Amino acid sequence: MKKETIIIIGIESSCDDTGVSIIRNRNVLSNIIIHQEIHKKYGGVVPELASRLHDINLAKAVQQAIFSAKINQDQIDAVSFTLGPGLIGPLLVGASFAKSFSMGLGIPLLTVNHIQAHVLSHFIQDANLNNCYPKFPFLSLVISGGHTQIIKVNDFFQMEILGATLDDSVGEALDKIARMLGFYYPGGPMIEYFSKNGNDKKFIFSKPRVSGLNFSFSGFKSDVFQFIKKELKKNTLFIKQNLYDICASIQKTIAEILLEKVQKAIIITGISRIVLAGxxxxxxxIRKIFLYFSKNQKNKKFEVFIPKKEYTTDNGAMIAITGLLKYERNLFDSIHVTPYSKFKKF
Known part of the structure; x- marks a missing residue:
């Protein structure tokens, strides 16, 4: 007999954010994220420090999640956690905690692919700006600090990567450029903040020519570096005097690179339903340019699904919803599973 109400706890520890969420069916009851601010002074995530802080934060986050969800831990039907990809130290901490939690309560274990979870976050109730679930098949553009991929999604657990970055991810490139501009880690949000008052047509940056649906942001990053170095030789105050315009121009170029690849994927696959994630x-x-694209097509109807901001960065809710979908299909895992750092096929 099928259980009417399923409660899943999701644990995310693939990088530096400790995320724990509890969902009842597809509704989020709690979504706790503890950020590790210490990495700012190092200019990036230090894996050993991240592991130690996950070890400290996980029990606290789980307690907060259960309290906020207003349930008893005995009501939880299964525990899901990120198995990979990600930083192996933080993943091992999360896996160990999840396994202990599973054994302690005598409930099933569900492992989750981090990238898959970003895509499936759209199946949380009211998770995106459309307030509806995307229909299959669709194309998902996963963009984050560690990944840049175009994925064809035929079903919840039938996904195929059509294109990926050959070097830096888009988030990684933004962070490296931000460091040159004098911003602390993570730099992407700082570039976005200063771009709001800038002229995005002031500076022109080259777009990498990569065949197929793959990406490359290393060349773009180098072009920005060389441009800024050249201008600083002429005027040591160049960055300070042009910061808003530099940030706006960088953002515009990156958004165009992403959109152009997705447009190509639409032509190749014939799929006009686009889901952003990461x-x-x-x-x-990026949100603006994709929404503009979807609303200004004369001949075809293009749907674009954009996640609410709380479901974009790493979070436990996306792990919990993926766990729920696996639970409904009896896709349980062994206590002997081992985390992996590099991406594996879905």
């Missing part, structure tokens, strides 16, 4: 999908310029 931390960089919170970027206002």
């Amino acid at each position: 931390g960089v999908s919170a970027n206002s310029e």
Whole structure:
């Protein structure tokens, strides 16, 4: 007999954010995220520090999630957690905690692919700006600090990568450029903040020529570096005097690179339903250019699904919803599973 109400706890620890969420069916009851601010002074995530802080924060986050959800831990039907990809130290901490939690309560274990979870976050109740679930098949653009991929999604667990970055991810490139501009980590949000008052047509940056549906942001990053170095030799105050315009021009170029690849994917696949996912999908310029694209097509109807900002960065809710979907299909996992750092096929 099918259970009418399913409660899943999701644990996310693939990088530096400790995320724990509890969902009842597809409704989020709690979504706790503890950020690790210490990495700012190092200019990036230090894996050893991240692991130690996850070890400290996980029990606290779980307690907060259960309290906020207004349930007893005995009501939880299964625990889901990120198995990979990500930083192996933080993943091991999350896996160990999840396994202990599963054994302690005598409930099933559900492992989750981090990238898959970003895509499936759109199946949380009211998770995107459309307030409806995307219909299959669709194309998902996953953009974050560690990943840039175009994925064809035929069903919840039938996904195929059509294109991916050959070097830096879009988030990684933004962080590296931001560091040159004098911003602290993470730099992407700082570039977005200063771009709001800038002229995005002031500076022109080259767009990498990469065949097929793959991306490359290393060349773009180098072009920005060389441009800024050249201008600083002429005027040491160049960045300070042009910061808003530099940030706006960078954002516009990146958004165009992403959109052009997605347009190509639409032509190749014939699929006109687009789902954005990942931390960089919170970027206002990227959201704007994709929404403009969807609303200004004369011959075809293009649907664009954009996640609410709380579901863009790493969070436990996306792990919990993926766990729920696996639970409904009896896709349970062994206690002997081992985390992996590099991406594996879906």
